[in-house]
Amino acid sequence: MTATANPLPRAHVAPRSNRTRGLWLAAMLALLAVLCALSVAVGTRDVGGDDIVAALQGQVETIAQAAVAARIPRTVLAALAGAALGVAGTIMQGVTRNPLADPGILGVNLGASLAVAVAVAFFGIASALAFIWVAIFGAGATAIFVYAIGSLGRGGPTPLKLALAGVATSVAFVSLVLAVMLSHGEVAGGLQSWQVGGVGGATFARMNHVLPFLAVGFAISLACARKLNSLALGDEMAAGLGERVALARGLASLGAILLCGATTAICGPIAFVGLMVPHLCRLLAGVDHRWLLPLSALVGACLLIASDIAGRLIARPGELDVGIVTAFIGAPVFIWIVRRARVRDL
Template identity: 65%
Template sequence: MARRPAGVRTLWLLLALMALAAVMVASVAFGSREVPWADIQAALGGADETLGQAAATKRIPRTVLAVVVGAALGLAGAVMQGVTRNPLADPGILGVNMGASLAVVTAVAFFGLSSPTGYIWVAIAGAALSALFVYTVGTLGRGGATPLKLALAGAATSAAFASLVSAVILPRNDIAGSFRLWQIGGVGGASFERIGQVAPFLAVGFAICLLSARALNSLALGDELAAGLGERVAVARAVAALGAVLLCGAATAVAGPIAFVGLVVPHTCRLLVGVDHRWLLPLSALLGAALLTAADVVGRIVARPAEIDVGIVTALIGAPFFIYIVRRQKVRAL
């Protein structure tokens, strides 16, 4: 892939930032009822007197949650693809999100977990164990961890974990209602309190992933060449993977298992800024935030006055893209 000039890459970053700002405004303005700009400004100033201002006040934390979760999933997907050199890598496809979901549901159903912070720790642990399991299964047999083997292992693991989640929830009427919508993945019911609880975990994950950009560039050259350049391959891969797992676990804990954002966004960003992770990672975060926020807006508009959860909208976008990637000839490695 041809190297993109720094000016072009900077332009794409600015355009992505502008697109994110636009969809954030749309997220506050549009829904079951439209809110004029004057009411949005009043809500930002703390007013909550009219129906429009009340709607805007409710939508602001929802918009912020969609932004941070979308950025986390987009960035985690780019890092996972870099760590595994797998164009099919995605937190949803590799079973990471569903592993986090199963861990949370199991802890709530059998161990009485009720602490919001506990949700996050358990989700991160489940995401890490799921990622390790899928990677181990994907390395079995000839050829090691090929993209197709990892994708198949992840898909099988996701299906198995989803069935286990249903098996745990269905007999428990006391938790079934609260987890049914969470299973689909969505940002409804957001609050700044929930965002504040997950923010430290996301901040650490963002920092680790962004600081791993140079190491991921070295890993893209191959393990032997990266080691020859002085890179500690195993450490670099483990640290970057830790950042991605933190992002996936925290995002799943607060918004449920949302798939395909981490698949669609990094591939789009490579077309725009190339394969240099110093540019790819921040752009993936921005476009991931924009995509998830836009998907939430679409889900609120197309089914007025009801809503379609954002996890369903992203699946409708991502599933055809996944099929396209699988059918490409050059799917063996990045």
């Protein structure tokens, strides 16, 4: 994948010292620890320190302890999903050199969602492992389709064409998912709640199936950091430096697709995390992907945990799914990014 525009105007990607980047990493780690503690303690029912300690020791004798026991895997899943989507968004923006690239905007998450909906409704899949493989296949096929559509016409795959192709594909896939649900009422309820995107009801048993895919996705993504730095210089410059451009782009995209597909399989489609996180991280740490990818993982985890906490507090005694909260936050950010980008670059 390629495009002609840089992810951000030059003024916003000034170099950062390694010391500054290390401080930002440490700050995000500290923030993540605080948010994890808040996620465990805050919800429909507030709990005290004694109940948290007891729940961590495996006790569920009181309602408060049971609430903590349910929040712990939920917090872990939010951290993993946020980290995966943050890294995937950074890779997509780096591979396409597109400031609007995001698993949601490019339709990758909804491609995974449609694949799962079709597999559940027409083929009756029920195992967690099958969900993951189907979601990864749908994410990969959609990424290829959107890139092919966005490459048509004069100028090749420009950021605006890719974004428009992704948005159009997303709208079409949403309609297809709704058609599947309407024609298969027996699975509509489960698909509808999953389609919103959330981390409620998480268990460690469910997460065990997705962890190997996330681990491979993170490993591939981090291993491609230097390749992404080369691709940022342009295809010709990267090739002149000895980089195998097609291989680098394919490997990085594979890592992003694994992360998107696995996350969508267990959480449902969660939009805008992969759009917001890379832009914020570039402001903090510059454009070196060796620092940008780890920082994106931490910031993505913080964002999704914070969104989950906000969803619980806003709708007490009920809750808003995290996918709804990120959509409320991400839509204005998307508009801001589009307005700040120069029209000729899009």
